[in-house]
Amino acid sequence: MNELERLNDNSGHQSVSKPSGPLTSLEVYDKYGAMAYGIILQIVPQPNLAQEVLVNVFSSPLLQSCNSYPFTFAVCVIKLARAKAVEAKRKLMTIGTVSAEHTNNSHESTPELIFDLAFRQGFSPEEVAEKLHISKSEVLKAFHEFFKSFPHS
Amino acid sequence: MNTKEFIESGILESYVLGLATEEEQHEVNQRVLTSSGFADYLVDFEKNINGYFLQNAVPPPPAVRELIQLRTAKTDIQKAGAHTYYDIPVDTEKKDDFLDIEVNDTYIKVHKWWRPAFIAVFVLSKIFLIAGLYYYFKASSQQEEIDKLKTEILSRQQ
Structure with missing residues (x-):
């Protein structure tokens, strides 16, 4: 059982939008892709670079091993999208x-x-x-x- | 620090934004597990924070999804390769052999033996064509020769 499954199977605290079954990266993208893209665009306004960062976020192994228990994937995506966007921005400018x-x-x-x-x-x-x-x-x-x-x- | 003070301290927000220190992260996790009041607050908090970020959501172009699909599929294959046979569950083992990918190009791939087979068929067809033409013209010239000889014989008899 991977981290995503463990996160979803957790029977303790019920978060707002906790899904009933395990989610794949694409399912997480379908659900939170627009939100993540919005976050990345706030930090990196260049659409091409922002799209590259978005792909990195959802193909990142960190998404699978996201141990943001007891939060939802939305919180994990927010953290990850920001971290990747800031990293890309740091590369671009001082x-x-x-x-x-x-x-x-x-x-x-x-x-x-x-x-x-x-x-x-x-x-x-x-x-x-x-x-x-x-x-x-x-x-x-x-x-x-x-x-x-x-x-x- | 009681629950109300902890909530108002903003540590939870900094945790969610990925700005909290390890100590603060540990404190948040502990609060969630021990304080039921804090866990209840989390439900509202997550609603609020999701609402804020969803307000600023921008739909990405469809090509991004395809790219993610390709990259995650590639990662899955690499992961499966890193495992031993016994590590891979039986139901997922067969699934990893095939990639569910849509390809948009107009090219097809065939086995390499089709190339010499095609060349052989092409050469043979040319040989048969030339041979057919050769025997056709030969037969027609022989027919002319026979007709000529027949007319000569008839003229001698007369």
């Missing part, structure tokens, strides 16, 4: 120039800005805290505030 733009243009450490720096620009919470001259716990709290501001679907 993060330093992007950070300078953001810190110079911003006057307020809003949850949107913090989310953008961490999720889209690829900075760690420690780096974001340092750039915005706030503590790491404030950065993490901003993530919570950011998602709290969106209504339930």
Whole structure:
């Protein structure tokens, strides 16, 4: 039994969209491909590169060995898509120039800005805290505030 | 830290975004297993976070799916190759021998022996054609010769 099967067979906590049977990479793609592509495009706006990253995400062995228990595949896909997109973005450009733009243009450490720096620009919470001259716990709290501001679907 | 404080700390969000440290990841996993209130919150949280990312979803081009299909099929074959015979379950063993792939090109592949067979058939057909023509013209010239001799004999008899 592989990790995907184990993840799906888990009879403990019931997640939102936990599937009833084991899923293949293609089934996960059919379900979350558009969401992953949207995430990748937010980080890497070039469609050709974004499509290459998308293929890497869904053909990656990490998808099979995703041990994001007790979360759903959606969470696993979000993490993986972001990680691969940030990796591709780092290869393309130096993060330093992007950070300078953001810190110079911003006057307020809003949850949107913090989310953008961490999720889209690829900075760690420690780096974001340092750039915005706030503590790491404030950065993490901003993530919570950011998602709290969106209504339930 | 109680459950409410932990939820408001944003550690869960950083975990989901792949930004949490190992210690924070361990803490989240522990909370899920031990706190029922936290597990209940997760259901709403996952709904919320899925909703946010689905709002920004963009349908990828269909070619991407085909590429993923090809790459995952290739990986499966490589994986099967790495196993010993006894590692592979009986029901999946036969499945791995065939790839369910749609090919769009117009070429077909045949066995290599078809090439000399085709050349032999082509050469033989040419030989038979030449031989047929040769004997046809030979027979017609002989017929002319016979007719000529017949007319000569008839003219001598008269």
